[in-house]
Amino acid sequence: MSLLERLNQDMKQAMKNKEKDKLAVIRMVKASLQNEAIKLGKQELSAEEELTVFSRELKQRKDSLQEFSKADRLDLVEKTQAELDILTVYMPKQLTEEELTAIVQETIAEVNAVSKADMGKVMAAIMPKVKGKADGALVNKTVAGQLS
Incomplete structure (x- = not known):
C-alpha cells in the first residue's frame, strides 16, 4: 500500500472518529504531497519522493518545536509535538x-x-x-x- 493510500484510509478513519487534530495533519501532508507532484509535473510521486516530502514536514515541525520551546510557548509546543507524533507513524523505522x-x-x-x-x-x-x-x-x- 502506498503512502498516499494509507493517508487516505487514515483520513477517512479520522473523520469517522472525529479526530480533528489528526485529520488536519493528514490533510496538511496530503497537500504537501500534491504540491510536490505539481512542482515536479507528475501525476504520482515515487516512494522516495514521498519520503522526501515527509522528511521535510518532520524537519519543519522539529525546528518549530525548538523555537516554540525557546519562546516558552507551551500551547504551541504541545500542538507541534502532537503533529510530530502523528507524522512519525508514517515514517520508516528509525535506525539505532x-x-x-x-x-x-x-x-x-x-x-x-x-x-x-x-x-x-x-x-x-x-x-x-x-x-x-x-x-x-x-x-x-x-x-x-x-x-x-
Missing part, C-alpha cells in the same frame, strides 16, 4: 545508533575517507542510504565523530 555507526563506518571505508576534509564525500555517499531512517544532524555528528 549502533546501526547508524555501522553504516557510517562502512561508507567511510567505501570512499576511503581519512580526515574531516573528506566529510563532504562521506555525507554525499551516506545520505541516500539512510534517507528517512535517520536524522541528518545525527548522521553528521556520527560521521564527524568517526572521522576525528
Whole structure:
C-alpha cells in the first residue's frame, strides 16, 4: 500500500472518529504531497519522493518545536509535538545508533575517507542510504565523530 493510500484510509478513519487534530495533519501532508507532484509535473510521486516530502514536514515541525520551546510557548509546543507524533507513524523505522555507526563506518571505508576534509564525500555517499531512517544532524555528528 502506498503512502498516499494509507493517508487516505487514515483520513477517512479520522473523520469517522472525529479526530480533528489528526485529520488536519493528514490533510496538511496530503497537500504537501500534491504540491510536490505539481512542482515536479507528475501525476504520482515515487516512494522516495514521498519520503522526501515527509522528511521535510518532520524537519519543519522539529525546528518549530525548538523555537516554540525557546519562546516558552507551551500551547504551541504541545500542538507541534502532537503533529510530530502523528507524522512519525508514517515514517520508516528509525535506525539505532549502533546501526547508524555501522553504516557510517562502512561508507567511510567505501570512499576511503581519512580526515574531516573528506566529510563532504562521506555525507554525499551516506545520505541516500539512510534517507528517512535517520536524522541528518545525527548522521553528521556520527560521521564527524568517526572521522576525528
